[in-house]
Amino acid sequence: MNTLNKETAKQLASSATILNGGALDVENQIVHIGIGGFHRSHQAFALAKLINTDPEQYQKWQITGVGLMPNDLKLVEHFNQQDHIYALRTIAYDKKEKTYLISTIKDMLHSSLNTQGIIDKIANPNTKIISFTITEGGYLVDFDKNQFQIDNVDIQYDLQHRGRPRTVFGFLAAGLAARMAQGGTPLIMMSCDNILGNGDVLRLALLSFLEAYDTQIREWVASEFTFPNSMVDRITPITTEKDKDNFEEQYGLRDNCLVVSEDFFQWVIEMPASHDDFPPLDQVGVQFVQHVAPYEGMKLGILNAGHTLVGLLGDAFGYDRIHDAVQDRTIWKLFELFVDKEVIPVLEPIDGVDFKQYFEQVRTRFANPMINDSTARIISGTSDKFPKFVLPTIQKQLKRNDSRIDISALIVALWWKYLNKQMWDDNMAYVQDSLKEEWLRVFQDELDSADDFLAYSPVFGELSDITNFNSKYKDAIAAIRENRLGQYIDTILF
Numbered sequence: 457m458n459t460l461n462k463e464t465a466k467q468l469a470s471s472a473t474i475l476n477g478g479a480l481d482v483e484n485q486i487v488h489i490g491i492g493g494f495h496r497s498h499q500a501f502a503l504a505k506l507i508n509t510d511p512e513q514y515q516k517w518q519i520t521g522v523g524l525m526p527n528d529l530k531l532v533e534h535f536n537q538q539d540h541i542y543a544l545r546t547i548a549y550d551k552k553e554k555t556y557l558i559s560t561i562k563d564m565l566h567s568s569l570n571t572q573g574i575i576d577k578i579a580n581p582n583t584k585i586i587s588f589t590i591t592e593g594g595y596l597v598d599f600d601k602n603q604f605q606i607d608n609v610d611i612q613y614d615l616q617h618r619g620r621p622r623t624v625f626g627f628l629a630a631g632l633a634a635r636m637a638q639g640g641t642p643l644i645m646m647s648c649d650n651i652l653g654n655g656d657v658l659r660l661a662l663l664s665f666l667e668a669y670d671t672q673i674r675e676w677v678a679s680e681f682t683f684p685n686s687m688v689d690r691i692t693p694i695t696t697e698k699d700k701d702n703f704e705e706q707y708g709l710r711d712n713c714l715v716v717s718e719d720f721f722q723w724v725i726e727m728p729a730s731h732d733d734f735p736p737l738d739q740v741g742v743q744f745v746q747h748v749a750p751y752e753g754m755k756l757g758i759l760n761a762g763h764t765l766v767g768l769l770g771d772a773f774g775y776d777r778i779h780d781a782v783q784d785r786t787i788w789k790l791f792e793l794f795v796d797k798e799v800i801p802v803l804e805p806i807d808g809v810d811f812k813q814y815f816e817q818v819r820t821r822f823a824n825p826m827i828n829d830s831t832a833r834i835i836s837g838t839s840d841k842f843p844k845f846v847l848p849t850i851q852k853q854l855k856r857n858d859s860r861i862d863i864s865a866l867i868v869a870l871w872w873k874y875l876n877k878q879m880w881d882d883n884m885a886y887v888q889d890s891l892k893e894e895w896l897r898v899f900q901d902e903l904d905s906a907d908d909f910l911a912y913s914p915v916f917g918e919l920s921d922i923t924n925f926n927s928k929y930k931d932a933i934a935a936i937r938e939n940r941l942g943q944y945i946d947t948i949l950f
Contacts (some may be wrong), residue, residue: 457704460711462539465557468707472543472555475504476511483582484518484562485733489624490589491521491531491564497544497692497717499587499648504560505740517735518562520577524590524624532564534712540564542713543703547826554719555707567627571620578631579638584733587646588658590624595651595661600914604664615668625665632666632673642680644734646725648688652752652844655685655726685748687724687755691827692717720821724751750804753848754811757799759818760845762791765863766822767834768870772941778829782822786942789949791819794863801860802852836888838871839895839915847917854922861925862948868916869932872909875899891915906933 458464465474486503488495500519507514523532535542540563544556565573577583588594596605605611614626621627635643645662647654666674695714704710721741727734729744738744745751763778769790770781781787795815803811821827846867853859878884879899884892891914898908910920910929919925935944 457710458708460538460541460543460557460709460713462541462559464709465541468555468557468709471707472557474557475501475508476559482515482518483580484520485516485582485584486519486587487522487577487583487585488519488561488587488589489522489524489627490591490594491523491528491535491561492589493695493715493717494688494690494692495589495648496542496558496561496713496715497546498688498690498721498723499589500558500560501544501556501721502723502737502740502742503735504556504558506735506737507560509739514735518560521561521564522574522577522627523564523566524622524627526568529566529568531713532566532569535561535564538711538713542715543711545699545703545714545716546719547716547824548719549820549824551826552719567622574627575621575631575634578628579634579640581635581638581640583643584641585644585646586628587648588624589648592649592651594624594649595647595657596623596625597657597661602660604661606664606668611665614665618669625662628662629666629669629673632677633670636673636676642676642682644682644684644731646684646686648686650688652756653685653749655683659683684726686726687722687748687751689722689755689759690717690720691821691824691829693827693829716826718821718824718827720817724748750806751809753803754806754809754814756845757803757849758795758811758815760841761799761849761867762795762815762818763822763834764838764841764845765791765794765867765870767831768867768874770831771835771874772870775831777825778831778834779823779825779827781831782819786945786949788819790863790866790945793949797860798853798862798864799849801856802849832886835871835874837890839889839891842868842871842915843917847915847919850919850925851917854925859924862928865925865928866932866945866948868910868919868929869906869936872906872933873936875909876902876905906930 503517507517540561541557541559544558546554567574578586596608598605610622614621614623618630621630645658647658651657663674663678666677693716695716699716700711700714703714723742725742725744726748727744729738766778766782766787769787770778773784775781800811846864850861850864853861875895876899878887884896899905910916932944935941
């Protein structure tokens with residue numbers, strides 16, 4: 457078996473787009489914590505495209521990757537074996553593929569092997585940006601209370617063992633302490649996670665940790681560091697062994713760092729395009745804006761809430777995969793009507809953005825069989841998703857004189873249907889949800905469960921007390937219980 461590396465990559469010159477990272481002797485200026493597939497399909501890809509436009513000028517924007525989780529260690533080993541080269545395969549809805557060879561990630565460090573090396577890289581005066589894809593849970597923020605979880609056992613360990621950090625915040629604090637002591641410059645701290653106001657979340661978490669770690673460092677970070685909010689979007693499924701086998705069969709090389717994604721790409725950042733310490737990514741399609749919030753609202757309302765609708769309705773119609781469900785005529789018409797009548801009217805306008813065109817892109821993306829997403833996965837975690845994805849649209853609609861909430865109410869009823877079925881099939885054995893124990897209690901009594909479900913205010917707010925919404929919801933519940941869901945949907949559509 458031949459492995460992809462610097463030498464063997466040459467044989468792919470005629471069949472893949474080579475995005476060179478530049479000369480390896482230039483000290484790079486980005487540290488990225490959390491080198492997962494999404495980062496490699498998104499941020500690393502965008503930086504590779506930029507560097508490729510002018511390697512001599514932009515090669516300083518290569519990346520030092522940092523892994524903190526035990527399962528990151530194998531990826532670090534593979535990267536070292538492959539001379540830090542990996543392939544990205546993008547697949548469009550029409551099955552057209554592109555393969556890119558990317559060498560933007562200059563080196564990889566793992567906390568179990570390179571504790572001091574990570575701290576030194578954060579402290580290095582040449583480092584200008586530290587970016588993150590550590591997942592929502594990695595920020596250790598209680599979003600209901602808008603509070604950092606300072607009592608977390610690993611956080612407490614880091615506060616008491618400053619030379620041997622375990623968490624991202626322990627590493628940051630140690631590196632920033634050395635940076636400040638050396639008279640280093642402030643940094644741009646950029647979250648690339650799919651979290652609303654991700655820069656604000658990162659700032660809250662880091663400052664809260666530093667408050668307990670060293671108040672001088674905290675004041676320096678609070679007054680001089682930049683925490684831009686950003687919105688990132690590119691569906692990137694977990695790479696499977698079959699993906700790697702297919703790559704090897706086609707190209708004769710094994711890539712153990714392979715990433716497969718859709719061809720759609722969007723990255724919106726609250727950052728002046730002329731910022732001296734930030735790469736000019738607008739040259740490769742990244743948008744620099746004054747406020748990201750309107751773009752987040754568009755994505756949450758159309759894409760994320762749409763995913764919830766398609767997942768729940770797809771499950772109700774017997775579909776296992778999202779790409780099959782969204783091509784069902786009834787489902788896509790209901791999705792279209794939901795976006796047109798309920799979501800778009802309450803979105804904040806964005807100059808140069810056509811919301812209906814964005815919806816068409818989203819629908820096409822959902823129909824991409826490469827993504828192969830299951831309805832069950834989309835439904836999982838709905839207790840955390842609903843208050844962010846669907847509830848804001850409902851609340852804004854209810855403030856309008858001509859409020860449209862039919863499909864939003866149906867979404868809630870379909871979620872009730874899903875949980876009710878799971879309850880009576882096998883006591884919710886396969887339900888993946890943070891409130892599973894609460895739902896087990898609610899669904900003990902099938903007769904009252906619909907009312908008790910909507911009355912759960914941590915998820916639904918005051919919806920059960922709003923006559924208009926409650927009435928629509930109960931109409932949908934009645935249709936489900938009487939096995940006339942299809943007829944009920946027809947009344948909405950026609």
